[in-house]
Amino acid sequence: MLSFILRRTLALIPTVFGISVLVFFMIHLVPGDPAEMMLGERASEQALKEVREQLGLDKPLYVQYGRFLARLAKGDLGRALRTNEKITTEIADRFPATVELSIAAMIFAVTLGMLAGILSATRQYSVFDYSSMIFSLVGVSMPIFWLGLILMIIFSVHLGWLPLSGRLSYHIHIESITGLYILDSLLTLNWPALKDAVWHIIMPAFTLSTIPMAIIARITRSSMLEVLRQDYIRTAKAKGLAPRVVHYKHALKNALIPVITVIGLQFGILLGGAILTETIFAWPGIGLWLLNAVYARDFNAVQGGTMLIATTFVTINMLVDILYAWINPRIKVS
């Protein structure tokens, strides 16, 4: 198992290298002069030249890439052109917000999605089964940026139950330990802050969870149905086990194998969806930050942010692979 983990981790290196090549050249080969993009069309030739020199844009592309890679190896993504802050610092400030949102969304998606899938499978062709499958069909087709707005109209504008946007009310202060507000307020026993943070996260997290939830529900259902047809389920019943044990112990652990893969893959969709969700709810995470960098044509920040998100994405996929190997004894260390 250890060597498997090691091998999978090492396999990340060429992938991340490939990502860096793709990100770099995508951004630098596209027509357009970054310096001009930054300064605007009316910038003087002198100013443009200075900026190019400062950013190393006057050097040949391979030299630029070499520098980019060298800095990358040291964990340095350069400075954001808008703010002149280190990109790693800017990202570090915003990453916890995205992580918190993603985790909350995944909790929604996994619990509700799997529950719906399992219940549908164990009572196939029931009213519950049909309605949950219709919901999940609608769910995978959901434009979440629209759903977010609709939720806002209903729960904030009309009912006034939940805050419209943001991550925390102005008057609330949370002592930062992990950067995850819910966790921090729990750790510091700050109940008003906890309530405020939870109230703020419900809508964005639910919005973000829609598509993964629907997909998880469908895959759980079909995987459970497949497993329930297997011989070993009959064996389990012949042992005299109660349906509860047969379903939740014998069937679920087998059914989970494909579900886990799908859950892992959903993290990618989540990272993409976070861009939309954070935009709608003004959630101060990486997605919103990256989008603002795009609007500001801050290519350094876009490059750094894309690099980071893609690396996170492939890392999660690797972790899923390892988890998969761990839960499925049949493919262990081969």
Added chain:
Amino acid sequence: MSAAATTLKGTQPAPTNEGLEKSRSPLVEALLRLRKNKTAIAGLIIILIFLCMALFAPWLAPHDPIKQSLYSKLKPPIWDAKGTWEYVLGTDDFGRDLLSRIIYGARISMVVGVVSVSISLFFGTIAGAFAGFYGGKIDNVIMRFMDLLLAFPSILLAIVIVAFLGPSLRNAMIAIGVVSIPRYARLVRGSVLEEYSKDYVQAARALGARDGRLIFLHILPNCLAPLIVQTTLGFASAILEAAALSFLGLGAQPPTPEWGAMLANGRALILRAWWAVTFPGLMILFSVLGFNLLGDGLRDALDPRLRD
């Protein structure tokens, strides 16, 4: 529902084709199975409605979709106490008729679907066919590149591409087309690998068929089923992603009546005009749902192995 009933109904011949019965191709068989599939039919009906909206927009729309009117700003839909028949679904903050904009929006989304899917289908099929057919180094290079594209959440990759090509509907379609290439490439490669080992390909090869002929005339037609499914589902994701990009201001630009762009505009109005947000979003939802339903139905009918 039963297999017997299906075959019975399925073999009810149209009066003229008694002799054709036996030579029916697997595709026709699948289409007959499709007719039994309620989700597929529902999807097809939804798609047809949108297609009609797109084709006959100038005749269906009561107003010019981009004509502004200061006098009729933010009119509510008909069922509201203040609604009028003139603006059935109300107007936006520029006084543009929402119904007309929505109808014209169908046009844009259908075009987006066709263009983006064509791009990914074309390049994906070629890349996948080459990778599968030639194997070895070519396969390795192509598929590693595809893996690389898959290392990004697709909407992120599309955003980055559009960001540097410049925000416009055309560039959004290109970006969406590009990010989906790997899906088709993988699928075609897999099918080609599977078909390649079969006897009929080897036989054609032994008869001296050339590579190109072999790929396009012998192998690809046999991987049509999964490709059709993927293409249908591809329409759904293309429409969804294009709307997302437009919503972010990176796709269709104002005053184009694109659903996503309309939502972006309606976003500022959520306190005052819920209808400006609700209807464009419903259109996105239903059009995407239509293609997803059809895609699911096709998958069940064409290739039971692909069922998730």
Added chain:
Amino acid sequence: MTKLLEVQNLKTYFFTDRGVATAVDDVSFSLDAGKTLCIVGESGCGKSVTALSIMRLIPEPPGRIVGGRIFFEGTDLLTLSENRMRSIRGNKISMIFQEPMTSLNPVFRVGDQIAEVLELHENMKGPEAMDRAVELLRMVGIPSPESRIKDYPHQMSGGMRQRVMIAMALACNPKLIIADEPTTALDVTIQAQILELMDELSRTTGTAILLITHDLGVVAETAQHVVVMYAGRVVEEAPVKQLFHDPLHPYTRGLMRSIPSMSDDQRRRLEAIPGVVPSLLALPVGCKFNDRCRHAFDRCRAEEPPLTAPKDGHSVRCWLFH
């Protein structure tokens, strides 16, 4: 003395879109404690459905036990609550299935799968159950059982897995083991070992065995009593020696002729029964075997023969012996 198992007029039907399949129709037989009874027949004759009916594990829908009684130690299993039935399954009656490769849960260690039954029915706790699992594995002839209990099923061969299944079935000292084609999926040499093992265990533990098979060779080696089934019905029933010595039903005779015999020196041709098992949805009128029977006459095509006993303890469902 009451019989250990007494099946009376069992009817298990499957209600499909295409009609009702009478998988088991009016089947009766009985089994004494400690004995072995074989049910023989081609696939699709209802023997597995009979076994699952006794366990009350018929998938419902589409299947349903529509009639009959199944007395086990004097109580009718069909009247028990699902809860009571569960306390019998795996405990007093256990079952061994045909496919050792797929009948064990792939994601649990074999030791845990055996211990599970013990924890359920014998109120044993973790380590105690594990010790007993080791003991059981040793009993069924698995070498170094202490380490093998930590194996996952895929790390074992088919024969090994079937031994695990047997160990699991024996765990709670059942009164009856139902073995549904336990050796069909195994190599011939392993088959003999497994049958021998079951035979030996049955003799030492006093467990009765209901062995379901399509293989008359297996029957000859293990059973005291044989029930031959065809198309959901019992067509012949006799003590094993009698059946082999003097098979009555043309179907049984057909089965006999289709197995090779070592003692036969006169180069007899092996014969297959012509035709195929009829679909349970479209059974012939009259005797269900009439379309494959070379002795069939008019009455066979018109009227189904009852089960009669031309000889003591030997009954047959055929007009030839009426």
